[in-house]
Amino acid sequence: xxxxxxxxxxxxxxxxxxxxxxxxxxxxxxxxxxxxxxxxxxxxxxxxxxxxxxxxxxxxxxxxxxxxxxxxxxxxxxxxxxxxxxxxxxxxxxxxxxxxxxxxxxxxxxxxxxxxxxxxxxxxxxxxxxxxxxxxxxxxxxxxxxxxxxxxxxxxxxxxxxxxxxxxxxxxxxxxxxxxxxxxxxxxxxxxxxxxxxxxxxxxxxxxxxxxxxxxxxxxxxxxxxxxxxxxxxxxxxxxxxxxxxxxxxxxxxxxxxxxxxxxxxxxxxxxxxxxxxxxxxxxxxxxxxxxxxxxxxxxxxxxxxxxxxxxxxxxxxxxxxxxxxxxxxxxxxxxxxxxxxxxxxxxxxxxxxxxxxxxxxxxxxxxxxxxxxxxxxxxxxxxxxxxxxxxxxxxxxxxxxxxxxxxxxxxxxxxxxxxxxxxxxxxxxxxxxxxxxxxxxxxxxxxxxxxxxxxxxxxxxxxxxxxxxxxxxxxxxxxxxxxxxxxxxxxxxxxx
Amino acid sequence: xxxxxxxxxxxxxxxxxxxxxxxxxxxxxxxxxxxxxxxxxxxxxxxxxxxxxxxxxxxxxxxxxxxx
Numbered sequence: 001x002x003x004x005x006x007x008x009x010x011x012x013x014x015x016x017x018x019x020x021x022x023x024x025x026x027x028x029x030x031x032x033x034x035x036x037x038x039x040x041x042x043x044x045x046x047x048x049x050x051x052x053x054x055x056x057x058x059x060x061x062x063x064x065x066x067x068x069x070x071x072x073x074x075x076x077x078x079x080x081x082x083x084x085x086x087x088x089x090x091x092x093x094x095x096x097x098x099x100x101x102x103x104x105x106x107x108x109x110x111x112x113x114x115x116x117x118x119x120x121x122x123x124x125x126x127x128x129x130x131x132x133x134x135x136x137x138x139x140x141x142x143x144x145x146x147x148x149x150x151x152x153x154x155x156x157x158x159x160x161x162x163x164x165x166x167x168x169x170x171x172x173x174x175x176x177x178x179x180x181x182x183x184x185x186x187x188x189x190x191x192x193x194x195x196x197x198x199x200x201x202x203x204x205x206x207x208x209x210x211x212x213x214x215x216x217x218x219x220x221x222x223x224x225x226x227x228x229x230x231x232x233x234x235x236x237x238x239x240x241x242x243x244x245x246x247x248x249x250x251x252x253x254x255x256x257x258x259x260x261x262x263x264x265x266x267x268x269x270x271x272x273x274x275x276x277x278x279x280x281x282x283x284x285x286x287x288x289x290x291x292x293x294x295x296x297x298x299x300x301x302x303x304x305x306x307x308x309x310x311x312x313x314x315x316x317x318x319x320x321x322x323x324x325x326x327x328x329x330x331x332x333x334x335x336x337x338x339x340x341x342x343x344x345x346x347x348x349x350x351x352x353x354x355x356x357x358x359x360x361x362x363x364x365x366x367x368x369x370x371x372x373x374x375x376x377x378x379x380x381x382x383x384x385x386x387x388x389x390x391x392x393x394x395x396x397x398x399x400x401x402x403x404x405x406x407x408x409x410x411x412x413x414x415x416x417x418x419x420x421x422x423x424x425x426x427x428x429x430x431x432x433x434x435x436x437x438x439x440x441x442x443x444x445x446x447x448x449x450x451x452x453x454x455x456x457x458x459x460x461x462x463x464x465x466x467x468x469x470x471x472x473x474x475x476x477x478x479x480x481x482x483x484x485x486x487x488x489x490x491x492x493x494x495x496x497x
Numbered sequence: 498x499x500x501x502x503x504x505x506x507x508x509x510x511x512x513x514x515x516x517x518x519x520x521x522x523x524x525x526x527x528x529x530x531x532x533x534x535x536x537x538x539x540x541x542x543x544x545x546x547x548x549x550x551x552x553x554x555x556x557x558x559x560x561x562x563x564x565x
Binding site for chain 2: 076080082083085086087089090092093097216217218219220221229230231235238239240243267270271273274275277278280281285286423
């Protein structure tokens with residue numbers, strides 16, 4: 001059982017967090033009855049704020065839970081997250097300023113707005129919006145799993161810990177829903193900064209204190225499996241395709257696009273994107289915790305009290321608890337807790353935008369501004385609770401694997417959104433077919449890779465070695481989108497004759 | 498396209514392509530030695546490369562900005 005200082009620090013900082021969330025409403029004031037004011041903070045965010053807001057998408061439960069958990073269980077393979085973030089910023093640096101410029105000119109708020117205008121197709125735009133909403137759900141669920149892992153570690157040994165944990169999560173979500181409802185993206189950005197300060201402090205302390213206390217990194221690698229030192233030769237294709245697939249997918253997620261569009265100018269966007277790989281250093285430290293923990297006997301002993309399938313997600317919080325002073329653990333654990341909460345808010349907001357603008361408004365075009373903002377706010381709340389319900393009903397291990405499925409889905413909008421920005425010859429029909437075939441082939445392959453059982457792998461064994469399914473299904477999608485557009489182009493003059 | 502803007506275009510492409518090539522060229526860094534503070538090469542190189550990438554990307558951003 002852990003000492004009460006942790007709870008005192010944790011709860012006090014959580015109160016500060018709530019305060020910041022509500023204060024967001026008054027910060028850089030704008031008329032929050034306009035959708036772009038509420039969901040893009042009036043497109044007024046400068047270099048530093050965009051840096052924090054997009055960085056907030058990086059320091060999520062993905063980095064606290066999924067990656068360290070993978071490194072803990074499988075070793076070097078899951079370090080792919082580091083080159084992945086480097087590559088994703090290269091993609092963003094080239095593509096995103098162009099999308100930003102167009103969006104500012106034509107008033108787009110989502111990728112689906114752009115697609116509708118560019119291809120003059122409601123069907124394609126709605127499909128892009130639906131893909132975005134669905135792909136985001138497991139990602140939000142993962143955030144909640146991350147928050148759960150903190151509570152599990154804090155409450156271990158107490159009576160009724162399961163019930164206390166569920167009630168705490170519910171309270172946290174009600175508070176979150178209340179301040180995103182009133183403050184919109186402004187509240188999320190302010191709390192993102194607070195969260196990142198806590199996380200950066202934690203990362204720096206861990207990387208200094210833990211290696212010293214265990215007598216150097218070398219000892220951790222000795223205590224872990226030998227396959228953790230480098231990547232086994234047969235996993236090289238998996239590593240490279242996980243980098244590529246994830247890097248192409250990140251900036252297609254609706255919340256990442258909202259982050260980009262909230263920038264004040266294309267130049268500021270470029271500068272903050274260029275600086276973002278620095279955020280990856282923290283991610284690297286978190287990933288290494290999956291190995292460091294092997295050299296901390298108390299943490300290993302604590303972890304052995306849990307079933308093997310849920311040990312991974314507890315690695316980071318237990319390492320913090322057993323290697324840092326207790327008051328500081330409170331700071332670090334809160335950082336991780338809100339590290340799930342803030343991104344969940346940003347993601348639910350992005351989903352709500354898509355639902356209102358690109359689905360409901362298509363069906364009911366004469367929606368007033370007032371109803372639009374109302375529906376957006378309410379649906380963002382609903383999405384949060386759908387994800388919460390999802391976590392209560394699905395075991396933690398599933399939620400992490402489903403996030404990989406999210407990547408496979410979202411990457412299928414790449415031909416329309418990224419190539420649509422540059423290539424004039426693309427046509428809507430082949431894009432629609434490509435999207436549908438990409439999604440269904442992706443789902444089929446992931447089912448095949450897991451023998452139609454629970455999702456544990458997102459890699460398909462091929463003659464070239466295991467390959468991330470997102471890359472294969474995107475390949476099929478691209479072939480259809482481009483091939484179909486070329487054929488259609490050749491046919492049009494004939495039919496006109 | 499005059500000579501000057503052609504060179505500029507190539508430089509910009511290289512600033513994006515070189516880091517990407519290294520990131521995807523897994524065999525380049527998939528080795529254990531030399532170690533740094535007990536960290537295998539695989540781990541410290543990729544972490545260090547984050548800083549190098551930032552340098553490449555900032556230069557890219559700077560050059561694009563100077564045109565406009």
